[in-house]
Amino acid sequence: MVTKDFHRLTVAEVVPETDEARSIRFAVPGELADLYRFRAGQHLTLRTFIEGEEVRRNYSLCTAPADGDLMVTVKQIAGGVFSNWVARDLKAGDEIDVMPPHGSFTVDFDPGQAQRYVGFAGGSGITPVMSLIRTALSTEPESRFTLFYGNRDAGSIIFLEQLAALKDRYLGRFELFHFLSDEEGDVRLFNGMLDRETCDAAIASLVPEPEEVAAWFICGPGPMMDAAEAALTERAIAHERIHVERFTAGRPSAALAAEMAQLQQQASGLTMSVTLDGRTRKVPFTHGNILDSARESGLPAPFACKAGVCATCRARVTAGEVSMAARYGLTDEEIEAGYVLTCQSVPKGEGVAVDYDA
Numbered sequence: 001m002v003t004k005d006f007h008r009l010t011v012a013e014v015v016p017e018t019d020e021a022r023s024i025r026f027a028v029p030g031e032l033a034d035l036y037r038f039r040a041g042q043h044l045t046l047r048t049f050i051e052g053e054e055v056r057r058n059y060s061l062c063t064a065p066a067d068g069d070l071m072v073t074v075k076q077i078a079g080g081v082f083s084n085w086v087a088r089d090l091k092a093g094d095e096i097d098v099m100p101p102h103g104s105f106t107v108d109f110d111p112g113q114a115q116r117y118v119g120f121a122g123g124s125g126i127t128p129v130m131s132l133i134r135t136a137l138s139t140e141p142e143s144r145f146t147l148f149y150g151n152r153d154a155g156s157i158i159f160l161e162q163l164a165a166l167k168d169r170y171l172g173r174f175e176l177f178h179f180l181s182d183e184e185g186d187v188r189l190f191n192g193m194l195d196r197e198t199c200d201a202a203i204a205s206l207v208p209e210p211e212e213v214a215a216w217f218i219c220g221p222g223p224m225m226d227a228a229e230a231a232l233t234e235r236a237i238a239h240e241r242i243h244v245e246r247f248t249a250g251r252p253s254a255a256l257a258a259e260m261a262q263l264q265q266q267a268s269g270l271t272m273s274v275t276l277d278g279r280t281r282k283v284p285f286t287h288g289n290i291l292d293s294a295r296e297s298g299l300p301a302p303f304a305c306k307a308g309v310c311a312t313c314r315a316r317v318t319a320g321e322v323s324m325a326a327r328y329g330l331t332d333e334e335i336e337a338g339y340v341l342t343c344q345s346v347p348k349g350e351g352v353a354v355d356y357d358a
């Protein structure tokens with residue numbers, strides 16, 4: 001059974017990474033160690049109460065599982081309720097509710113493999129990629145990792161020193177290329193954002209055999225991710241080798257929003273069966289989506305972003321059919337296996353059953 005209950009963890013350390021970013025390391029008591037074991041590239045849902053309001057956010061782990069540290073990185077954003085609270089108030093010794101790690105922005109690493117990996121990261125999108133780099137290089141002694149990392153200027157580069165140290169430590173196996181939009185260096189390719197043209201040029205000149213790359217990891221601002229993904233798709237890179245982790249969702253098209261509104265209306269009053277924490281209950285579809293309706297019936301169904309990105313609300317459809325709007329947080333394999341994001345899903349008729357424990 002997949003458990004998505006929050007546990008109160010103590011903050012062991014808050015580490016300043018740049019003026020805008022801090023890493024939070026949690027102390028994990030021995031009895032919870034198994035529950036908080038993670039895979040490279042996964043994330044945590046954090047919950048706290050700020051001025052009486054419950055606030056939940058997802059942040060990626062920056063450490064490798066073998067490091068033994070449960071640590072996420074939070075970048076302060078203008079108007080960001082949680083990230084500003086972290087910057088202003090959070091200190092070692094405080095406690096936060098933390099959900100066990102989850103997420104599918106990962107691959108299986110195996111010491112017997114000699115693979116080639118490439119990452120495109122932008123800004124705080126480096127966080128899960130950092131976890132993947134550390135894991136790939138330490139777990140697979142014959143594997144290589146190339147990172148294309150876009151930032152505004154040198155002062156805003158998260159993990160600047162750690163990345164340089166990894167380069168020294170894994171000489172010849174880790175290649176690192178910084179792209180800066182607000183600072184000019186000697187090499188034209190590295191001046192500017194990781195837009196489509198730059199992604200194309202970086203692959204063409206720095207990845208000799210793209211078809212040999214076992215996995216491409218993409219995480220950062222939306223336009224950068226779209227550019228990198230399009231550059232790979234155009235090169236006919238197999239879809240299953242391209243791993244994308246989004247932090248935010250685009251606005252749904254007017255047509256999709258209208259379609260979902262109509263489906264919500266049609267679904268109103270339908271009965272659904274919801275399994276959570278080993279218990280199954282019948283609940284009515286009242287409004288919004290399956291998640292909102294389940295929670296309105298008193299079920300503590302898990303969620304964080306409510307925007308189809310984080311997959312915290314993932315459940316498996318075990319009967320009936322549902323319509324799903326945004327699905328960024330799911331892989332094709334998960335969709336094929338019947339998983340949906342309940343914050344984006346509406347039942348299409350009577351008899352729908354979803355299982356949060358699957």
Ligand code: FES
Pocket residue numbers: 302303304305306307308309310311312313314329341342343344
């Ligand atoms: S709550 Fe984040 S995808 Fe549903």
